Amino acid sequence: MRYIGNKTRLLPFILETVTALGIGPGAAHDACAGTAVVGRELKAAGWRVASSDIMTYSYVFQRAYVVSQRVPSFADLRAGDPDVRRAMRSPRFREAVTRRGPGALSLVCEYLVRWLEPERGFIAAHYAPAGGRMYFTDENAMRIDAIRARLHAWHSEGLIGDDAFYVLLAALIEAADRVANTAGVYAAYIKSWQPNARRALDLEPRPPVRGARGSTAHLADAQLVASQLGPIELLYIDPPYNSRQYAGYYHIPEIIARGWFETTPAIRGKTGLVRDATGSTRSAWCSSKGAERALRDLVAATGARHVLVSYNSEGLLGETVLQRVLCDASVDGRSRRFVRDYRRYRADSDHAKRRYRVDALRELLYHAKLR
Ligand SMILES: C[S@@+](CC[C@H](N)C(=O)[O-])C[C@H]1O[C@@H](n2cnc3c(N)ncnc32)[C@H](O)[C@@H]1O
Structure with a gap:
């Protein structure tokens, strides 16, 4: 799915870094799972994955791509x-x-x-x-x-x-x-x-990945899940990196995921946003102050031996702050940075004959050993 921060193209980079650092396989927490592609790839590489996200569509992806083990039966x-x-x-x-x-x-x-x-x-x-x-x-x-x-x-x-x-x-x-x-x-x-x-709607299902049993999905805040998982090998964090709340950018996938068959939600505005009465889909990661606090709290809550953080060169958290938080939490006061340059194609206008701008971006992966 087209998704801000989707790591599909960066999966080789992430997996290569995990291997180069000599981590796992073992138990991992994909804390901000989004489309669940990272959890899916880790599972395929032999990891037992717990994944979490605050959006319901992500929970659906986690269940489909990380938890389920084989093609279901339709006998009933x-x-x-x-x-x-x-x-x-x-x-x-x-x-x-x-x-x-x-x-x-x-x-x-x-x-x-x-x-x-x-x-x-x-x-x-x-x-x-x-x-x-x-x-x-x-x-x-x-x-x-x-x-x-x-x-x-x-x-x-x-x-x-x-x-x-x-x-x-x-x-x-x-x-x-x-x-x-x-x-x-x-x-x-x-x-x-x-x-x-x-084009007419067409379903192209992805068959489930077979892997170690016991992978789990969580519709919940990353920190809460981290605090409940106990000792694990790896915490992977791929948080929102700018002020855009995913709830406002993906409200229609959220509606399809939730279904809302018992009550019909009230919608508002040009785009038909659904009011989130609980505030549970608002993320602290979408402001620079909130992001620093959220990172600090998440690495404090986890029982992981290693943490890897994916972050974007245009992100709200500056490099110095991010490194400082990781160094403070790390067992040896150090954090390492891995870099991959890639190109992003961005639609420049909303016209039928859309022009695309190509941006050179740096995807950054930070590592710290926590215990
Ligand atoms: C950059 S995206 C992750 C992309 C994902 N790695 C992928 O490849 O699709 C960030 C995700 O963090 C989720 N998120 C935001 N705040 C969160 C929180 N407090 N706990 C868990 N997930 C959160 C968002 O809903 C979003 O799906």
């Missing part, structure tokens, strides 16, 4: 859902729900995308032209609503288990992002339809 769907029973007349679909494996997963996705009647729900009512906004075409919005409602029904009726639910929901959030009419974040929609937004 056969008996339970009348529409599915009808679809069973298709030999292809019958095969999906009677067999296991990645093939079954993609055939269930095919069912959700092609056989399900689109329906008008919360997304179509507020984030498509019928609701006065242009995040999705009406057709795609109604497909998202229909799939989201069906996943909720299947899960709450016990026709699919937790793994199947989160793997499919993660695929839906990623699919919606591919057809979202935005420049990458949901803080604004583009006033004319972009080519990606005109």
Whole structure:
């Protein structure tokens, strides 16, 4: 998914650094998990991962990519859902729900995308032209609503288990992002339809990664989770590095993740933001003072032997402050810095013929030995 700070391209750098430092594999905490790609990669490399984030869509990714171990079974769907029973007349679909494996997963996705009647729900009512906004075409919005409602029904009726639910929901959030009419974040929609937004929604599920058992997902503040994990090998921190709150930039993935079937949230403003009455999605990391405090508290709370912090050269925390916090916490008063230069492509305008600016950025990885 397009996500500020997504580390997909930097995974080799992170894993190479872990290996070069001679750390693990063992137990790791991916404290600010986001899309969960780092936890997924660590798990594939033999780590047992606890991951955490304050956003619900991240919890969905953590469950799908870090916790779940194998492609779920869809056997219970056969008996339970009348529409599915009808679809069973298709030999292809019958095969999906009677067999296991990645093939079954993609055939269930095919069912959700092609056989399900689109329906008008919360997304179509507020984030498509019928609701006065242009995040999705009406057709795609109604497909998202229909799939989201069906996943909720299947899960709450016990026709699919937790793994199947989160793997499919993660695929839906990623699919919606591919057809979202935005420049990458949901803080604004583009006033004319972009080519990606005109494409029909399609689910491309990622099969779960097999690894050590016991990886866990947490919808919670990083510090709270760190204090509960006990002794571990590695704490990996990839916090927000500027003042943009993720809750405001990714409110639509959050709505799809939460579903809100019991109560309908009130929305406001041009972009249809949902009010966060609890304040639980506001991050202290999004101000320079708050970030310094949050880093200090997190490294104090963890039982990890090593900490690695990913940080961006444009970040709120200056290099001196960051190094000072890590040196203060480290067992030998030292912290090391690893650097990788990379290029970022940024949309310059919201036009159909978008121009891109290329920025040279430095991704910084700081290490300290804590005990
Ligand atoms: C730079 S992103 C992480 C990106 C992630 N490594 C990836 O590759 O997708 C920062 C993440 O920190 C999360 N976050 C912000 N404050 C947090 C907190 N107090 N505890 C846990 N996660 C937090 C945000 O929701 C966001 O997903």
